[in-house]
Amino acid sequence: MSTRDDILPEAEMAGPRVHFLSYQSAEQWAWAGAVVLAGELRRALEQRPRARLLLSGGSTPGPVYRALARAPLDWDRIDVALVDERWLQPDDPDSNSHLVRTTLLQDKAESARFETLTRPGRSIEQAVAAANLHASQVPDAVVLGMGDDGHTASLFPGLRGLEQLLASPNAYVPVDAAGCPGAGPWPRRISLTPAGLAPSRMRLLLIRGEHKRRLFEQAMDGDDPVELPIRMAFTTPGTRLRVHWCA
Numbered sequence: 001m002s003t004r005d006d007i008l009p010e011a012e013m014a015g016p017r018v019h020f021l022s023y024q025s026a027e028q029w030a031w032a033g034a035v036v037l038a039g040e041l042r043r044a045l046e047q048r049p050r051a052r053l054l055l056s057g058g059s060t061p062g063p064v065y066r067a068l069a070r071a072p073l074d075w076d077r078i079d080v081a082l083v084d085e086r087w088l089q090p091d092d093p094d095s096n097s098h099l100v101r102t103t104l105l106q107d108k109a110e111s112a113r114f115e116t117l118t119r120p121g122r123s124i125e126q127a128v129a130a131a132n133l134h135a136s137q138v139p140d141a142v143v144l145g146m147g148d149d150g151h152t153a154s155l156f157p158g159l160r161g162l163e164q165l166l167a168s169p170n171a172y173v174p175v176d177a178a179g180c181p182g183a184g185p186w187p188r189r190i191s192l193t194p195a196g197l198a199p200s201r202m203r204l205l206l207i208r209g210e211h212k213r214r215l216f217e218q219a220m221d222g223d224d225p226v227e228l229p230i231r232m233a234f235t236t237p238g239t240r241l242r243v244h245w246c247a
């Protein structure tokens with residue numbers, strides 16, 4: 001297993017809103033993500049009866065979740081929930097729930113309490129209302145991803161009503177991303193908003209590849225999340241965004 005010293009970043013760029021760390025290999029990147037999340041959860045459990053972790057889906061974060069599942073934490077005091085979900089049932093292989101179940105909720109983390117966003121028999125409005133009730137518990141850590149189009153959570157560039165969704169006072173909103181190529185075959189979704197991200201005690205963005213590095217640098221040159229929704233990760237007031245990148 002890697003030690004803390006093996007996973008020091010190759011380069012760092014720290015500003016007031018973003019701390020960007022580059023890792024030399026995918027293995028170091030995965031372990032570094034797990035170490036930082038485990039540290040945050042451990043601190044939270046020292047101070048409060050329960051800790052809360054919000055996770056994204058997509059093709060990038062799986063190795064970090066698998067590494068985190070091996071962390072010796074008091075997992076039965078940890079609530080795991082989602083940043084966003086495609087309007088699919090939790091056992092659908094394309095759902096973010098399925099990703100979290102098959103990567104994180106294994107090994108030591110099997111005993112964590114997992115809140116899916118969708119559930120059989122629940123309408124999208126009921127699912128969003130339930131998510132907003134749970135959101136009264138402040139997240140200790142939020143893991144975000146970024147799509148090749150600059151979306152984060154399920155807030156896509158060009159999404160109808162994006163400005164209103166970004167300004168919503170609610171932590172979760174229903175999304176109809178019809179016409180947004182980044183949403184792939186799943187236009188109906190539920191997404192975290194800036195209001196849901198703001199109170200989190202830690203924000204971690206997991207990205208890989210040259211294209212995403214350049215896109216993130218471009219995002220940092222501006223402030224408007226309507227143009228590039230990933231900007232909400234660092235323009236939303238609250239804690240500084242930590243970015244973990246590797247090629």
Ligand SMILES: O=C(O)[C@H](O)[C@@H](O)[C@H](O)[C@H](O)COP(=O)(O)O
Pocket residue numbers: 056057058059060061083084085086096144145146147148151152153154
């Ligand atoms: O449901 C989703 O699609 C995700 O939660 C989404 O916001 C994800 O983080 C990005 O799309 C990045 O996805 P990739 O890692 O596959 O590029």
